[in-house]
Every structure is written in structure tokens, then in C-alpha cells.
Amino acid sequence: MMAQAYAPFPLSRPRRLRRTPALRGLVREDRLSVKDLIWPVFVCDGEGVIQEVASMPGVIRRSVDLIVEAAAEAHELGIPAICLFPYTDPSLKTDGCEEAWNPDNLSNRAIRAIKATVPDIAIMTDVALDPYNAQGHDGIVRNGEIVNDDSVEALVKMALAQAEAGADILGPSDMMDNRIAAMRTALEQAGHIHTTIMSYAAKYASAYYGPFRDAVGASGALKGDKKTYQLDPLNAEEGLRCVERDLAEGADMVMVKPGMPYLDLCHRVKTRFGVPTFAYQVSGEYAMIQAAAANGWIDGERVMMESLMAFRRAGCDGVLTYLAPEAAKRIRAGWE
Structure with missing residues (x-):
């Protein structure tokens, strides 16, 4: 970027361009749009069920019928996509995670119900085993080890079940090696050539995830930590290598997680890979x-x-945020 040459004061008074809302709008360098938002929502069993998440004030779990209403609300606000996360009955959690690819599990029922009522909203899903794992991990655990290759096989079955249900965007959040290549190959072979993958490519072993684990019921089940597969918070270069790998394996979009503590990674990913x-x-x-x-x-x-x-200033094309509906209302109202 070329350096800007400015006349000396008082010929140059930068505050001139900040004087009124109209002038500030004219020279604003970026924009925040409703179209930049993806709304993560939590689905639970039952009908007409609302469950508050104590550690996330204002966030609720909804039964499938109410998730459909939430999707309709999001679509009316102009939010282009929602992302589904299931609160799985503990009795369905196993060491083998078989419920993850059950065609009639919570996520897959919700996908079909939303597509039947709000077909134009994009549905993103989570591809990881922790909501279904008796030990709370994103992969299968054997003798205390989160095993990679067997986990990938399970994740592929999960991804195919979600694609069959009608998911538009698969979000592999597991951080297992080679999972993007395995999923993309399986999707192509099954005829799901249009299914999009947004890879959680740089997902860090963060302390910021605690309330989410409460929301999906994984907190009590988790044994140990996730440091053998999620990234070290000090490793930026490794994060970039993971992004490059996932793109080479067939990811269409990539994600950095968490958000604000990792804005440097967001900027570097966008700048390097475009x-x-x-x-x-x-x-x-x-x-x-x-x-x-x-x-x-x-x-x-x-x-x-x-x-x-x-996030927009750092170069992100969009953000998953629980604040999406409120932010959409403010943006539509002309918030400054």
C-alpha cells in the first residue's frame, strides 16, 4: 500500500471528514452488513421446548419446531445462514459416537424441517463427535488417546448423513488430520458435489469455549483436554499451515476460532490466501x-x-455470532 501524502496543518484537517454522519459514511473504509452474519443455534429434543443456557444469558436451546421458527426469523432479518448444534440426550452418547450419523438425530431432523419451511436460508452444521461422545471429545477415544484415523471414518459418515439431510455448509470442527480430504472425496462419490465445506481450519485449544460446552451438554462428559488436536494458542504459523492444508484438501471456506483473541490470524489468513x-x-x-x-x-x-x-476490519468475510439477530436489527435500523 502506498503511503498517503498529506498537506501540513491547517491545509490538512483530518477532522473535516469526521464532522457529520453523512461525511463519515462517505469515507468509511469498510461496511458491516446483515449478510456478514451466521447465527449459531442450539437444538434440543421435544416439542415447544425452550431451555435457557445459564452461562450464555439470552441464548436458549430450542426444540425442532421452534428452531424452524428461529430460522424463519433469521431469514426475515436477512441473515443468510444459521448453524445447528445439538444438545444430545446423554443416554445416546457412546464411545463409538454412533448417534452422530443417525439419519434421524436432532441435527438431521432439524435440517429437514427447516428446509421444508424456510428453503432459502443456508444451513450450516457442526461436524465433530463431542455432542455424541460419552467422553466429550471431538474424536473417538481409545485407551485415553484420541485416535485420528478411526475418528475421520466416523466424521465422514456424519458428514454424509448431514449432506443427505440437506445441509448446505458442513463445518468440520474436529481438527483431525486428513478429515477434509476424506469428507470431500466421500461427498463427491456420493453425488453431493454442491455441498460446501467451511473448515474450522485454525481452531485453538482455548479457554473461551466453556459456555458452549454447557450449551451442548459436553462439559460434564469431557475427560482431560483437547490440546492433542486443537492448536496451541501461541502458534500462528502452525495455524496458517493448517489453513493451507485444508484448502489443498478441498475446503471451500475457512474459519478461525476463537474470534477476537485471534484477529491477527484472521488478517493473516485473508492476506495470504485470499x-x-x-x-x-x-x-x-x-x-x-x-x-x-x-x-x-x-x-x-x-x-x-x-x-x-x-472482524470485518481484520479481513473476515463473515462471522458466526450469537448476537446475529440483535446485530441484524441494529444494522437494518441504520445504526451508526
Whole structure:
């Protein structure tokens, strides 16, 4: 980028361009749009069921019928996609994770129900075994080890079941080696040539995920930690290598997770690869904003919008955020 040459003061007064909303709008370097938002939602069993998530104020689990209503709300607001996460009955969790590829599991029932009622909204899914794993891990555990290749086989079956149900975007969040190549090959062979993969390509072993694990019921089940497959928070170059690998294996889009603590990675991924790049404003980020706002320590609305602007400024094409409906309403109302 070429350096800008400015006349000396007072010939140059940068504040001239900040004087009115109209002028600020004319020179704004980026835009935050409703089309930049993906709304993660939690689905649970039953009918007419709403369950609050205590560690994520304002976030609820919904039964399939109410998830359909949420999808309709999102579509009406102009949000282009929702992402489904299941709260699986503990009795269905096993060491083999077989419920993950059950055609009639919660996620797959929700996909079909949404497509029948709100066909134009894109549905993203989570491809990882932790909601179905008796030990709470994203892969299959044997003798205390999260085994890679058997986990990939299970993840492929899970991905195919979701594609069959009608998912538009698969979100492999497991961080197993070679899972993108295996999924892409299987999808092509099964005729799902249009199914998109947004890989959680740079997913870090973060402390920001705690409230999410509460939301999907994985907190109590988790044994140990996820440091043998999720990335070390100090390893930026490794994150870039993982992004490059997943693109080479057939990912259409990539994600950095968590979001705001890893904005440097978002920027570097977009700058180096120039591909559709997303971030996940994760549960811990959301919970901190909500808690501080509830205590009157911050202006929650303004911090919400500023946090989302940060992703766009860093180069992200979009962001998964639990704040999507509120942010969409503010954007549509002409918020500045």
C-alpha cells in the first residue's frame, strides 16, 4: 500500500471528514452488513421446548419446531445462514459416537424441517463427535488417546448423513488430520458435489469455549483436554499451515476460532490466501459482553457492534455470532 501524502496543518484537517454522519459514511473504509452474519443455534429434543443456557444469558436451546421458527426469523432479518448444534440426550452418547450419523438425530431432523419451511436460508452444521461422545471429545477415544484415523471414518459418515439431510455448509470442527480430504472425496462419490465445506481450519485449544460446552451438554462428559488436536494458542504459523492444508484438501471456506483473541490470524489468513475467511465469536466472548453489559460496565449494544466491526476490519468475510439477530436489527435500523 502506498503511503498517503498529506498537506501540513491547517491545509490538512483530518477532522473535516469526521464532522457529520453523512461525511463519515462517505469515507468509511469498510461496511458491516446483515449478510456478514451466521447465527449459531442450539437444538434440543421435544416439542415447544425452550431451555435457557445459564452461562450464555439470552441464548436458549430450542426444540425442532421452534428452531424452524428461529430460522424463519433469521431469514426475515436477512441473515443468510444459521448453524445447528445439538444438545444430545446423554443416554445416546457412546464411545463409538454412533448417534452422530443417525439419519434421524436432532441435527438431521432439524435440517429437514427447516428446509421444508424456510428453503432459502443456508444451513450450516457442526461436524465433530463431542455432542455424541460419552467422553466429550471431538474424536473417538481409545485407551485415553484420541485416535485420528478411526475418528475421520466416523466424521465422514456424519458428514454424509448431514449432506443427505440437506445441509448446505458442513463445518468440520474436529481438527483431525486428513478429515477434509476424506469428507470431500466421500461427498463427491456420493453425488453431493454442491455441498460446501467451511473448515474450522485454525481452531485453538482455548479457554473461551466453556459456555458452549454447557450449551451442548459436553462439559460434564469431557475427560482431560483437547490440546492433542486443537492448536496451541501461541502458534500462528502452525495455524496458517493448517489453513493451507485444508484448502489443498478441498475446503471451500475457512474459519478461525476463537474470534477476537485471534484477529491477527484472521488478517493473516485473508492476506495470504485470499479465500472466503470467517471467524467464530465464541461463547466466552459472547458471555463476557453480556455479563459486562448486565452489570452496567459497558454499553452492550455499542460493544456488540464494535466487536463485529473488528472482524470485518481484520479481513473476515463473515462471522458466526450469537448476537446475529440483535446485530441484524441494529444494522437494518441504520445504526451508526
